[in-house]
Amino acid sequence: MDTRPERTRQRRWNVQSCRYEGLVFHTRKIEPVRRFSYRLDLMAIDLDELHLLEGAGIRLNRPGLYSFYESDYASFAPVPGLDLKARVLHFLTGQGIQGIVDGRLRIVLVAQIRALGAAFNPVCFFYIYIGSTLVALIAEVHNTFGDKRSYVIKLNPPLKPEPAGQSAVESAMVPKILHVSPFLPAEVDFRFRISLPGDYFRISISTLSGERPLLVAGFAAARRPLWVRGMRHILRAPFLSFKTILAIHLQAAVLWIRGARFYSKDLVDRLLHNRTGDALERGFWVHAKRQQ
Numbered sequence: 321m322d323t324r325p326e327r328t329r330q331r332r333w334n335v336q337s338c339r340y341e342g343l344v345f346h347t348r349k350i351e352p353v354r355r356f357s358y359r360l361d362l363m364a365i366d367l368d369e370l371h372l373l374e375g376a377g378i379r380l381n382r383p384g385l386y387s388f389y390e391s392d393y394a395s396f397a398p399v400p401g402l403d404l405k406a407r408v409l410h411f412l413t414g415q416g417i418q419g420i421v422d423g424r425l426r427i428v429l430v431a432q433i434r435a436l437g438a439a440f441n442p443v444c445f446f447y448i449y450i451g452s453t454l455v456a457l458i459a460e461v462h463n464t465f466g467d468k469r470s471y472v473i474k475l476n477p478p479l480k481p482e483p484a485g486q487s488a489v490e491s492a493m494v495p496k497i498l499h500v501s502p503f504l505p506a507e508v509d510f511r512f513r514i515s516l517p518g519d520y521f522r523i524s525i526s527t528l529s530g531e532r533p534l535l536v537a538g539f540a541a542a543r544r545p546l547w548v549r550g551m552r553h554i555l556r557a558p559f560l561s562f563k564t565i566l567a568i569h570l571q572a573a574v575l576w577i578r579g580a581r582f583y584s585k586d587l588v589d590r591l592l593h594n595r596t597g598d599a600l601e602r603g604f605w606v607h608a609k610r611q612q
Contacts (some may be wrong), residue, residue: 342541352578366403506591
């Protein structure tokens with residue numbers, strides 16, 4: 321479908337927010353080896369542009385075919401009475417991020433929004449900018465049990481954008497702090513590789529035992545206009561959240577049938593607490609560098 325008229329409208333309206341249409345992939349590198357993928361849309365929403373969402377066919381804090389509820393995000397900053405950006409800023413105030421007081425900080429959230437009232441975000445990202453320079457990220461991780469944890473990824477030095485969305489960061493290895501898959505042990509680490517949202521967008525999260533990769537999951541997508549247009553997309557997109565949850569449980573069933581070792585949530589939660597202590601609640605600070 322030709323999206324050039326909508327791209328022109330988006331530029332003329334000077335909207336930074338957009339949609340990324342792409343493919344989620346999972347590659348399990350230990351027995352039983354397994355690879356699968358499915359299509360997914362993520363929104364990249366500038367939190368200064370929430371008032372424009374209604375014009376893009378997305379309801380703000382109210383029911384609709386597509387809805388954006390501020391309460392769905394930033395569980396790491398549960399401050400009553402504040403909107404989403406104010407809650408994230410409140411959280412960052414004590415984190416050593418410059419630019420908060422003078423209002424130069426810009427925040428872009430990359431996540432699924434509600435479709436037909438439902439959304440599931442295995443992970444969503446808050447990009448923290450000063451101007452066009454990325455200074456930090458917050459990765460908010462969710463599991464199917466309703467638990468949420470966060471990693472704060474501080475860039476040193478800050479990352480400036482490059483053409484065609486090629487700028488990316490790679491985090492240091494960080495310990496697992498949330499039971500996500502019942503087929504992976506507690507004693508593993510993660511490494512994030514994350515691009516800046518541009519014409520293209522890519523995320524890769526490696527699960528490691530030492531330096532040995534156990535699982536690589538990611539998302540690769542191309543930028544599309546924020547506006548929802550076309551019957552094909554209107555009919556397909558509302559079911560993507562359900563498709564995500566279905567794919568997770570279907571693949572879990574396949575691994576169980578094929579004899580993958582099962583780790584119960586209670587056991588893993590106890591092991592995680594012994595391993596990481598109060599970081600389970602407060603999250604982790606992670607330093608990152610430009611990906612070579």
